[in-house]
Amino acid sequence: MMHAVKIDERQPDNRTGKEQEDSHLQLLNLEKRYGESVLAVRDLSLPVRKGELIALLGPSGCGKTTTLRMIAGLIPATAGQITVGGRDVTNLPPYRRDMGLVFQNYALFPHMTVERNVAFGLEMRKIPRDRTKEMVAKALDLVQLGHLAERRPKELSGGQQQRVALARALVIEPSILLLDEPLSNLDAKLRDQMRIEIRDIQQRLGITTVFVTHDQVEALSMCDRIAVMHKGKLAQIGTPFEVYERPRTQFVAEFVGRINKIPGTLKTDGTIDIGLQKIRCENPSTPPGPVDVMIRPHRIEISQKPFPADGANHAQGRIVRSTYIGDTLEHHIDLGGTTLQVEKATTAGPQPVTVGDTVHLRWAASDTLVFGEEE
Ligand SMILES: Nc1ncnc2c1ncn2[C@@H]1O[C@H](COP(=O)(O)OP(=O)(O)OP(=O)(O)O)[C@@H](O)[C@H]1O
Ligand SMILES: [Mg+2]
The missing domain is CATH 3.40.50.300 (P-loop containing nucleotide triphosphate hydrolases)
Known part of the structure; x- marks a missing residue:
């Protein structure tokens, strides 16, 4: 930390x-x-x-x-x-x-070739023809579209059209x-x-x-x-x-990344009550009282056996749902009233825990985020 x-x-x-x-x-x-x-x-x-x-x-x-x-x-x-x-x-x-601008919908001129589309901004700026040709070629090279200069937008894939729009924004340097x-x-x-x-x-x-x-x-x-x-x-x-x-x-x-949100009460001693369990966070920046506790699903360890006593947060619960999504398994764990999502990397062998199992959870105090009432 x-x-x-x-x-x-x-x-x-x-x-x-x-x-x-x-x-x-x-x-x-x-x-x-x-x-x-x-x-x-x-x-x-x-x-x-x-x-x-x-x-x-x-x-x-x-x-x-x-x-x-x-x-x-x-x-x-x-x-x-x-x-x-x-x-x-x-x-x-x-x-x-x-400034060069690329719109979400590319906004290319459909009747113009790729080359003319890219040249447009230079022509508006009355750049001499030779120089325009040079600059357009350079911009098209940059987005690897030199070989498609004579095509029209409808003859291009979405990715290629996007690159034309990028070249058109960059050509004016x-x-x-x-x-x-x-x-x-x-x-x-x-x-x-x-x-x-x-x-x-x-x-x-x-x-x-x-x-x-x-x-x-x-x-x-x-x-x-x-x-x-x-x-x-x-x-x-x-x-x-x-x-x-x-x-x-x-x-x-x-908004940024997935996260569990469970209600709790921040005590004056810095611990947090989340129903049956008491947990800790680091340097809460909110005063004691009702809080939302947030923990990223992949920062929670899960095991069939209890974890040894250490400074981390521990909880116990039952797996009520498991979803296999290839690289990860998403477990929903009932802590007795609140549910936590836990994400585990999968292995090729049998999965160590499954629905119905009672499991032990562990996560660091530093992975425990606490927020007061949202403004
Ligand atoms: N011309 C307009 N007249 C009135 N309200 C507008 C106008 N343009 C946008 N708004 C409103 O302003 C707010 C912000 O719109 P804006 O297009 O900037 O959002 P955005 O973050 O780009 O959203 P999105 O991800 O959907 O593109 C929205 O509430 C929208 O309805
Ligand atoms: Mg928008």
């Missing part, structure tokens, strides 16, 4: 003044109202460092696209400021912001790349592959990137940092490790 604390110290959540200076793209108290009643984004402050890939992660309707569109200049902010390299761009039109759920139309395998490709291109170009997604695996696996949004607000910003291991709120804990 010392390890975790060190990482926390090295990359604090609260950016200092120095770090704000280092940031390339900066959102300051950004707000967007649609009409009178919808407050889609509120008081959003977000520093994005140069060359960083940052995810805007959150459920449907939390304001991700709205935020991205404000950054791109496609819709005006109703309050707040956006700066790039210290320069205020809040009121600049999109074409003067030096923007200083910032904005991606709105670019992979959500692709099947699972292709999505995995494109994640690696996009990350690879982003790192090779060292381009500051904001990546909108509602997929936590995507955010965890691709990004330097994750900004979790909830109801138009920033719930937490941190590395994948910080957001997963040290969620600031119940919402973040539940």
